[in-house]
Amino acid sequence: MKLVELAALVVETNSGMPVVVLREHDAPHRLLSIFIGGPEATSIALAASGQRSPRPLTHDLMATLVGSLDGAIDKAEITEVSDGAFFASLALHGPTGEQRLDTRPSDAIALAMRVGAPLYVSEAVLAEAGTLPPPEPEPDSTMDDAAIDHAVDEFRVFLDDIQPEHFGADPAADQADQAD
Known part of the structure; x- marks a missing residue:
């Protein structure tokens, strides 16, 4: 058993x-x-x-x-x-x-x-x-450490430069809405 x-x-x-x-x-x-x-x-x-x-x-x-x-x-x-x-x-x-x-x-x-x-x-x-469970997916290991570091650096630059307008938001309109 x-x-x-x-x-x-x-x-x-x-x-x-x-x-x-x-x-x-x-x-x-x-x-x-x-x-x-x-x-x-x-x-x-x-x-x-x-x-x-x-x-x-x-x-x-x-x-x-x-x-x-x-x-x-x-x-x-x-x-x-x-x-x-x-x-x-x-x-x-x-x-x-x-x-x-x-x-x-x-x-x-x-x-x-x-x-x-x-x-x-x-x-x-x-x-x-009984059946065997499906195999666990293998982690994607196609990127080496240098490629991962480069992708992280690019994402940091993106985060540093992002503005509310990039999302279609109008900060002035948002402030006016909050004042009401």
Whole structure:
């Protein structure tokens, strides 16, 4: 299992469906995108921002219920992908011992985020459905130090010579407006 974190919550442009994007914590930082429902997206967004709904949402109720029964959510795991459908589980412990519950990934993510439990994705799921992030753009290194110094000097001269009229402003009109 690979530790992941919430990278983004976006709306897919063609379908208008919410997509949760998870990022692998360690290199190579693969991304996993999962389509989710609107209410689950709202719940995840609230948990990610630290905000609370005026009334408890279903995931708030579930987290409170587990805690009130002297239980705790230990971790959430996205365990499998089959025909584009993702499967997840929650690992819980309480007075009756440890339990593993089958759940949708969106519910697992929303609950884990509410209680601060870690979120994991199986290596098999990342290998099948994960993508590598786009490469970071290389800094433009076509200018050598002398060319950079020359460009900076030219910009300084420009700044020293600039006048309000260069921007189409009339200083006399501006002063008259301020006097009114």
